[in-house]
Amino acid sequence: MVEDRTFGGRLFSIVNFALLAVIALVTVLPFVHVVAGSFTTNAEIAAKKFILVPTVWSTEAYRFIFSTPTIFRAMAVSIGVTLVGTLFSMLITSLMAYGLSRRDLDGRGGLMFLVVFTMLFSGGMIPTFLVVKELGLIDTYAALILPSAITAFNMIILKNFFQNIPEGLEESAKIDGCHDFGILFRIVLPLSMPAIATISLFYAVTYWNTYMNAILYLNKSEMWPIQVLLRQIVVLASGMDYSSNLDSAVPPPEQSVKMAVIVVATLPILLVYPFLQKHFAKGAMLGSIKG
Structure with a gap:
């Protein structure tokens, strides 16, 4: 019983960690996209739609x-x-x-x-x-x-x-x-x-x-x-x-x-x-x- 409970606890921790990681990514990625988009060009925004790391860095907006x-x-x-x-x-x-x-x-x-x-x-x-x-x-x-x-x-x-x-x-x-x-x-x-x-x-x-x-x-x-x-x-x-x-x-x-x-x-x-x-x-x- 102890081993089953330990295995269940570990499985729960893994699933919980994975779920929280997905939620964190869903929360953070849009903001990362906005920050990255503010440092890139209009052409790249129009071409890629979703940007995490700009190919061409630009500070024109700022x-x-x-x-x-x-x-x-x-x-x-x-x-x-x-x-x-x-x-x-x-x-x-x-x-x-x-x-x-x-x-x-x-x-x-x-x-x-x-x-x-x-x-x-x-x-x-x-x-x-x-x-x-x-x-x-x-x-x-x-x-x-x-x-x-x-x-x-x-x-x-x-x-x-x-x-x-x-x-x-x-x-x-x-x-x-x-x-x-x-x-x-x-x-x-x-x-x-x-x-x-x-x-x-x-x-x-x-x-x-x-x-x-x-x-x-x-x-x-x-x-x-x-x-x-x-x-x-x-x-x-x-x-x-x-x-x-x-x-x-x-x-x-x-x-x-x-x-x-x-x-x-x-x-x-x-x-x-x-x-x-x-x-x-x-x-x-x-x-x-x-x-």
Whole structure:
């Protein structure tokens, strides 16, 4: 019986490894194709369709994208909006999550109902636009941050994580004379780094991928974030009707530019993710255990 069980265990490990290897290849190969396609010529893309290693290496796509200083201004805008927006979102999300995690909070059930209600129903695009306009946020970077400053899903995950922290720690802090803000910033947040890292990554990806808000609220092209500008670059490379402040003198290679745009838009988040990955699964799982 022991030998049969050992053989079955080894067979399971082999099959499991093979299956995971296939899944990994299916996941990674498309991205490798995009990166390889961004470093090759249009002729090779048209001839081979699927490329893993370019026969002729070319940087024309990246030279076209970075041939104008507009791309660096847009990159700076996206980085600034992502950093400021993530910090602001984490601040107000932490404050609200901590308050709702307190079981002695009066009206806690009603407030949670209002939060969950926003997950099921929203005002829609037009009412949101009217609110942003009446607040005077059109053509301001605040329009990219305030409408999406807090997400009910992220707040609930953080609230549930806070509820897992032993109440004895807070009671001990109160005995030592610590007020509520002191408890939050000195005890609760330092003990919640896995959840903080997870929610921060969620917000950072949201702000970095800001596109629709920029299209709706920013009329000045010099204020565009990187996602909007990259879309305009793809339009230009496709030979469509186009008017912008791009003054590139490099001819656009259409297909490789599309792939290079994907790489430029994705690479910053990919560089940040490894530093938060170890907290990601733990934070998301612990925050979803209790309601």
